Amino acid sequence: MNYYFDVLKKYADFNGRARRKEYWMFLLFHIILIYGLMFLASQYPSAIYVYAVYAVGTFLPALAVSVRRMHDVGKSGWYILIPIYNLILHCTDGEEGKNEYGNNPKGFGDEINEIGTAQE
DSSP, X not given: OHHHHHHHHTXXXXXXXXXXXXXXXXXXXXXXXXXXXXXXXXXXXXXXXXXXXXXXXXHHHHHHHHHHHHHHTTOOGGGGGSHHHHHHHHHSOOOSSOBTTBSOTTSOSHHHHHTTOOOO
C-alpha cells in the first residue's frame, strides 16, 4: 500500500525512474479501487461522482508512474503509446546502475560496477 501512496505523493513527477514493484503495486491497488468504486456506483447511482473524481484525480499519477517505469528500462516516456511493446517494457527489469534518467531506484548497481577498478 505504501507504493500506492508514494505514487500519489509524486503526483505529476515525470522525472526519474520507477521500479517494477512500484508500478505493479500501484496498478494493483488502483484497479482494486476502480472496481470497488464501480461496484458502489452500480448499487448507489450518486456514487458515480466519487468514481469520476477518483478516476480523473488519479489519471496524472498513473501516467507519471508509467513514464518513470519507461525511464527505468532506458526508454523515453513516449513508448507508453505503443500498445504491446509498452507492456513488455513494463515487465522488463530496469537498467542496472545509473542511466540518463537517474540513479537505479533499487539503490544498488553503481557500487557493483566499481568493484575491481583501481583508484590510485
